[in-house]
Every structure is written in C-alpha cells, then in structure tokens.
Amino acid sequence: MDLDPQNAFSAIQTAIRQASALIVTYSFSVLGAILLLLFGFAVAGLVERWVYAGLGQVGGFDLTLRRFFSKIARYVVLGLVVVMVLGQFGIQTASVIAAIGAVGLAIGLALQGTLQNIAAGIMLLALRPLRIGEYVEVGTIAGTVEEIGLFATRLRAADGVYVLAPNSTLWTQPVKNFTRNGVRRNDITILIPNTGNIDEVQKSLLGLAERDGRVKKEPAPAAFVAELGDSTAALTLRYWTSVNDFHSAKTDLNKSVRVTLNVGT
Template sequence: MELDPQSALLTIEAGLAQLSTLFVSYSFSAIGAVILLIVGYIVAGLAERSIFAGLKHVRGFDLTLCQFFSKMARYAILALVIVMVLGQFGVQTASIIAAIGAIGLAVGLALQGTLQNIAAGIMLLALRPFRVGEYVEIGAVAGTAEEIGLFATRLRTIDGVYILAPNSTLWNQPVRNFTRNGVRRNDITIGIGYEDDIDLAHKTLLGLATADKRVNKEPAPTAFVAALGDSAVSVTLRYWTSASDFLSAKLDLTKRAKLAFDDEGISIPFPQQEVVYREVQSAKS
C-alpha cells in the first residue's frame, strides 16, 4: 500500500498539535505543583512555629506536647499539599486517600502497643499526675521521675537503680505521689516498759519535735499511746514536715528519742525479752 505524503503530513501535524497541547497543559500543572509545594512548605513551617509558640504560653502545658502537636500540624499540612499536587496531574486523590487510610490502619494495628504508650504519654504530660523530680510509687515501680517522654518514663530509685517504664503501664495504675502536696506526716513509735512514766515519755517526744526546725508548727506535733503490747507500751510521736525533710527528720528524731529516753531513765524493752522470759520459765517448769 502506497503511503500518501499529504495524509502522513496531516497525521504528523495533528500529533505535534496534541503534543503541544499536552506540553502546555502539563507545563502549567508542573508550575502550579511547584508553587503549591513552595507555598505549602512555607505555610507548614509557619503553622508549626505559631502552634508551638501559642501552646508554649499556655500555663502548665508541657514542652514535649508543644513540640508533638506542632509537628503533627506541620506533617498534616504537608500531606494535604502532596495530595493537592497529585491532583494537579489528574491523579485520582480519592483512591490515594483510601490507600493512605488503609496503610494507616495496618500500621496502627502493627504498632498498637506503641500507640498506647504515646496516648498514655500525652495523658501523663497533660494531666501531670507526677512531674520531673517528684518521688512516686506506681504499682511495682517506685522512684524519682527524671524524664517523662511520649513513649516511656525514666525513673531513678532510692538506691540509684535506673528504671525505664512504658507509659501505658504507668497510666493504667494508681499513682502515689509522695512529693506533690509538699508536706508529709510521719509517726515514730517506740515501746517503753509498763513501769515507766507515760506522761514523761510524751513530754520528752514533744520536746524533741518542737525543738526541731524541720517539724511544722501547724498541725502541731502530738504524742499518744498507740498500743499495749505483751511486754511494752507503744508510744507514738506524730508530726508533719516538708516532703524534702521527711527522711532526714525521721532518722534524726528516732535517734534522739532513744538517747533522750536513756537520759530520762525510760526503758525500751528488747523486742525478744518476752520470748526469752517465756522460754526460761518453760525450761524451769
């Protein structure tokens, strides 16, 4: 079959015209996509800084949460910009959004435990049942909080042991915060002999407490009989101190009480004295 030169020329001209149309169309699309990317990048950066600055000025709002929410806003804007750019080239964005949703669901199921830790971390940072520097007891975990992150919390025990606890574990259990209220009550109980003067023991304990500057004046310290044992009368000194002085005051007052009782002639029966007495009496019989 003989090729008609005129038909071939017309076909080439039609093809070139279509290519020119496509080039012009996609050129505008490409330019629009570049503009969208630039504007979206700038807007995402401005949104991140604005949200961070705004949340930072909210009283009590944790710095980690400020960074988290500002970053989330930035990535959300960038994801929206990318979808809009793909739409410029005629890509069906509905299918893309559906695919992203399916991928997000699969990732969420795979990282379920991690997402639980993040959610718990947000709640811990927002509600603040404990802060950095506070001593807490949560289930089997006890120590001073050193860092509260989105995934885990770092604590240090009294004996210096490092603990990294997942946030979901801490959030799902009652929190005992020994520092938050600022003050703590303590009871020092000492056994004295039945023949000793109880009023003198009370006076001695109250004198020690009122002389110690770490003991709060209000509520005032009190002394009372806590129990009547087999071989001793248990007298208790009850007082309040600041949370930071709790341990040092307890150790010092316990030592001073023993020395003061010795000076006053108040006996402190040996815990096993009654047991030894009974064994001796049993042997004699």
C-alpha cells in the same frame, strides 16, 4: 511491505503534536505542583509556629505537648498539600484519601502498643500526676522523675539506677507522689513496759520533736499510746516535716529516741 514516505511523515507529525500537547499540559501541571508545594511548606511552617505560640498562651501547657501538637498541625497541612498536588495530575483524590486511611489503620493496628504510650504520655503531660523532680511510686516502679516523653518516662531510682517506664504503665496504675504536697508525716513507734511511766515518755518524745527545727509547728507533733499489749505499750511520736527534710529528720529523731530513752524503735 514498502513504507509510504508520506504516511510515515504524517505519523511522525502526529506523534510530535501529541508529545508537544502532553509536554505543554504536564509542564503546567508540574509547575503548578512545584508552586503548590512551595506554598504548602510555607503555610505549614506558619501554622506550626502559630499553634506553638497559641498553646504557649495557655497557662501551664507543657512544652512537650506544645511541640507535639504544633508538629501534628504541620503534618496535617502537608498532607492536604500532597493530596492537592496529586489532583494536579488528574489522580482521584478521594481514592488517595481512602488509601491513606487504610494505610493509617494498618499502621495503627501494628503500632497499637506504641499509640497507647503516646495517648498515655499526652494524658500524663496534660493532667500532671507527676512532674520532673518529683519522687513517685507507681506499682513496682519508684524514683525521681527526670524526663516525661511521649512514649516513655525516665526516672532515677533511690539507689541511682536508671529506670525507663512506658507511659501506658504509669497511666493505668495509681500514682503515689511523695513530693507534690510539700510536706510529709512520719511515725516513730517504741515499746515500753506496762510498768513504765507513760506520761514521762510521752513528754520526752514531744520534747525531742519540738526541739528539732525541721519539725513543723502546724500540724503540731503528737505522742500517744498506739497499742497496748500484755506486758508492753506501743507509744507513737507523730510529726510533720517538709519533703526535703523528711529523711534527715527521720534518721536523726530515730537516733535521738534510741539514745534518750534507751528503747528500741
């Protein structure tokens, strides 16, 4: 079949015109998309800084939460920018948003445990049942808090062991915070024969506590009969100290009671 030169030339001209129209059309779309991306990144950075600075004005707002929410604000703005850029090329943004939502739901189901830790981390940072430097006990987990992250909390156990606890574990169980109130109470209980002089022993116990500078004057130390047995009586010395003095005062007073009264504690 012979090719008509005139028809071939017309077809080439038509193709060139269509290609030129497409290039012009998409050139403007690409240029607009680039400008929109640049503008979007600038706005996202500004929003991130505004949110970070604004949350900093809220008294006691945790630094980790400030960073987290400012990053979330940044990514929300960038997500909107991406949807707008896709709209520049004629893509249905409603379909894109629906697809993003479906992907987000799938990721959320797959990372359910991780999201629980993030939610628990936010609650721990917002409500502050534990803070860095405090000694806490949560179930079988105990130690001094060294870092509270969005996923897990790092602690140092009393024997120096490194402990990394998921935030969801810390949030769903009662927290015993030994540091928060600043003071702690201790009881030293001794056994004496029923034939012993209870009044003299009580005076001796109170004297030991009152002479120790680490023992608080308020609440005042007390010595009392805690329990009576067939042949012995249990006497308890109760006193309060600061958190920092608790262990040293406990060991020293245990020793003083043992040496002074020559009894078992």
